[in-house]
Amino acid sequence: MRFLLEHPAPRGLDDLVAGAEAARAAGLDGVLVREWKELPGALVSAAAVAARVDEVLVAAEIAVGARHPVEIAEEAAVTDLGCGGRLVLVARPALEAPERYVESLDVIRHALAARPFRFEGAHWRVPANLPQNVDQPEELVRVTPAPAQPRLEVWGSGPGMAAALERALGHLADQDDDPAALARAWVAAEASPASIGAPRARREPWGGADALVRRLRDGRSAFGQDWACVVGPPEAAPEIGSLVRPRVQLHALTPGLEEFWDAERPWERGGRR
């Protein structure tokens, strides 16, 4: 199981940095930033927080479908280069244009590859070859630069699940999604070997370590959950790191280990941290 920490209500860069520092210190994989009202540019937030905090992954959840997917791919590639390959692009269907989500996702993936491409769909035509743009009637377009990662990590999110799984992408489920429906979708996806290893993530509320452990064990057994995006303050990170993460890594722990942890609380004994 891998962990992202999502700040519930960041007021600015200091809050985002505090979350990322806390995540790193607690051994969590990274943070997730989204299009908050106060900070609507998720890739901008991702680039800035990654510049301040090394090593952590930075997932940016952005609306896809409303604006041109080539523009999104360019912004993602530049963000990934700025942070040295630590970006996860989490593509959520735009509320105002859900019908364009699937095509947009494909254009983004074409654009992130290092080869010229052409895309002709119902919604997007790239390059457009508009008759008024007469100077350079190009058959193909190569979006540059390529991201730092060999293949930029792109996930679906929320209602984009079917499209994401069809493409063997990772997917971030919402915290209230029906676990049985998630299980049906992810188990069905296993019919394709392309799905092996694709991240199965769910957004998780922070209501204390015990409740989170229960949810993650349920998620793992129901649909193979292997990523948790915990919506919680920086102060939650140490508990996730010591009380949650160790309990959900393996299929089963040695009998007596959890009782030992509960009795000795070794994370309170000082030492490296």
Place this chain on the structure above:
Amino acid sequence: MATIDRIGISLWTMQSTAARPGLWRSLYRRFGEDAQLAEELGFHAVWLGEHRVWYDGWCPAPVQALAHVAGKTSRIHLGTAMYLVPQHDPAAAARSIATLDHLSGGRVELGAGLGYRDAEFDALGLRRDRRGRLMDANLDVMEAVWRGELGDPPPVRRPAPRIWMGGMSEPAIVRAATRGYGLLLPQTLRVAEYARVAEDYRARASAPGVVGTLREVWVTDDPAEGARHVERIALHMTEEAGSWWSMKGRFGFAARDQVDRQVARGVGEVATGTAEQVAAALREVLDAGVDYLALRPMFEFVEQAALHEQLRRIAEQVVPLLAGAGRP
């Protein structure tokens, strides 16, 4: 060190060219390091360009690149020269810029340009011949976002990030004057042209903003080194113009003599020489009515150590010689 409030440094582009290949992730990291030194030396801003769909990977997303720099610095301003406003979704652009404004504590300087390559517009499904209309329509939306008319919170910098209109054409001057923007002029103008454009702009504007310009500089006591630098700029510009400029349906390389003339004219304006010589050239520009200089020692062919030496020499040797120049 005190802020040098009218001198910025340009122009980062993130190009990895045939002449000077670079690993893109290194170029972005170096941009952050360069900006840290520029901040330490007291410069007002670093300026980054935008182009897209070209082999050298010219940065297509300057706001995200500047967000990296925002995280690496705390005071220096973050400029675009130019952000190609017609090529972006305006509401999303306004929100990304607002986020950069918020995360950087109000340090955004938005130079706004039209863009000119057909291929860039066509990749995004836009008509190049509508770029003027798109500029106005997109700026209207962006300003509305920053005024809160679409429900967004107000920017840190009030009433909005400072906008500089790029270009020297009459529509650009009129747009800047009527919208209350500053002007950010190209580096190739001659002194007399600066005077004319600045006067024209100030006559049209009820509340004129800052008149700035890009200006290529290279400080050296060795005339041969200065000449080599100018030659390198000429090669750089020839590649760009040959590939991108459209002349009656032909690319620049098909009209090489025209390109060569334009490039020769442009590099004639590079300020190179000793600190005294560079300062004398810049004083003329300031005295012609320019308020702000985005000095350009930065090209992709300039090694980082050499760039840093230039930044130091500009700050320590050239800037003191500019005292008293220009409008009071």
